[in-house]
Amino acid sequence: MRVAFVGKGGSGKTTLSALFARYVAARGGPVVAIDADINQHLGMALGMPQDALPRPMGAHLTEIKEYLRGDNPLISSAAAMVKTTPPGRGSRLLHPGDPDDPVHTRFSAITPDGPRLMVTGPFEETDLGVACYHSKVGAVELYLNHLVDGAGEYVVVDMTAGADSFASGLFTRFDLTFLVAEPTRQGVGVYRQYRDYAADFDVPVAVVGNKVHGPSDVAFLREHVGDDLLVCLEHSAAVRAMEQGRPFTLGDLEPAGMKALGTLLARLDAQEKDWWKFGQQAVEFHLRNARAWANRATGEDLAAQVDPGFVFGPTRVSLPR
Ligand SMILES: Nc1ncnc2c1ncn2[C@@H]1O[C@H](COP(=O)(O)OP(=O)(O)OP(=O)(O)O)[C@@H](O)[C@H]1O
Numbered sequence: 025m026r027v028a029f030v031g032k033g034g035s036g037k038t039t040l041s042a043l044f045a046r047y048v049a050a051r052g053g054p055v056v057a058i059d060a061d062i063n064q065h066l067g068m069a070l071g072m073p074q075d076a077l078p079r080p081m082g083a084h085l086t087e088i089k090e091y092l093r094g095d096n097p098l099i100s101s102a103a104a105m106v107k108t109t110p111p112g113r114g115s116r117l118l119h120p121g122d123p124d125d126p127v128h129t130r131f132s133a134i135t136p137d138g139p140r141l142m143v144t145g146p147f148e149e150t151d152l153g154v155a156c157y158h159s160k161v162g163a164v165e166l167y168l169n170h171l172v173d174g175a176g177e178y179v180v181v182d183m184t185a186g187a188d189s190f191a192s193g194l195f196t197r198f199d200l201t202f203l204v205a206e207p208t209r210q211g212v213g214v215y216r217q218y219r220d221y222a223a224d225f226d227v228p229v230a231v232v233g234n235k236v237h238g239p240s241d242v243a244f245l246r247e248h249v250g251d252d253l254l255v256c257l258e259h260s261a262a263v264r265a266m267e268q269g270r271p272f273t274l275g276d277l278e279p280a281g282m283k284a285l286g287t288l289l290a291r292l293d294a295q296e297k298d299w300w301k302f303g304q305q306a307v308e309f310h311l312r313n314a315r316a317w318a319n320r321a322t323g324e325d326l327a328a329q330v331d332p333g334f335v336f337g338p339t340r341v342s343l344p345r
């Protein structure tokens with residue numbers, strides 16, 4: 025199951041991504057935590073020393089593409105593979121519960137509490153957007169498009185702030201999106217924007233209230249978010265202490281915080297996977313991308329990369345050529 029943490033800058037995406045990843049790992053689930061934000065802080069939030077961070081995926085796109093395209097005859101070269109190029113017959117797929125492939129082994133590192141960390145590497149504002157051929161965050165889109173994950177396997181992605189994710193199809197690559205909102209007008213403003221865009225693509229969103237101080241904050245969120253409000257996390261002294269440099273393990277988190285993390289996991293586990301929709305949208309965004317800039321950038325008609333006989337998901341059955 026894949027989940028994204030999105031929300032306004034500073035709302036707590038990184039903090040909650042890291043807490044959630046630690047929580048899931050403590051329950052034994054294999055979990056891959058991916059830092060897809062401009063400012064790369066997820067490693068730190070997972071207690072990873074700076075010198076132990078994994079190789080950044082965004083700096084090795086060609087190598088990743090070369091592996092993923094395998095011997096898919098519809099993808100002529102790594103250079104012709106863009107961030108939205110969908111897998112087809114012959115492509116190599118990735119399994120978070122069986123991470124022996126070169127993408128996981130070369131571009132991830134195990135953090136002290138168990139989550140496996142992958143990072144895009146830092147990027148500029150100009151790396152964002154559909155027009156960027158070398159987009160570092162495109163590494164995450166490629167990763168997720170080639171990932172076959174099942175129940176009990178987790179991928180947690182710490183996303184860029186605000187609605188930047190709409191510039192590509194990345195926001196449709198998740199089973200569930202947790203929108204982190206502080207109980208402020210700006211916090212719920214980002215929620216409304218995200219909700220409206222997500223609804224057009226049938227993307228399930230649940231709101232996680234964060235840094236909440238008391239019942240009036242909860243009431244504010246309830247008033248503006250309604251039933252989309254899943255749970256609230258209080259302002260945590262343990263998280264603040266960690267920010268001040270105190271060593272932190274999950275056991276230091278207040279009981280209410282632990283309970284909230286349990287609610288997030290139960291919500292994610294209850295989400296039904298829809299591989300059909302996933303495949304449809306992979307193709308839809310690829311065709312869009314091809315028309316918008318990728319055909320021009322590669323000098324090929326990238327619509328031809330779509331393999332109509334490829335079945336997304338865990339099934340091994342795909343149409344013979
Ligand atoms: N529940 C919490 N209790 C106490 N402090 C919190 C909580 N959640 C987040 N913080 C603090 O708020 C600040 C912002 O959090 P964080 O970096 O996770 O936000 P972000 O959404 O990832 O920000 P950015 O948009 O810059 O990536 C940090 O100092 C973090 O420690």
Ligand SMILES: [Mg+2]
Nearest residue numbers: 037038061065
């Ligand atoms: Mg962050």
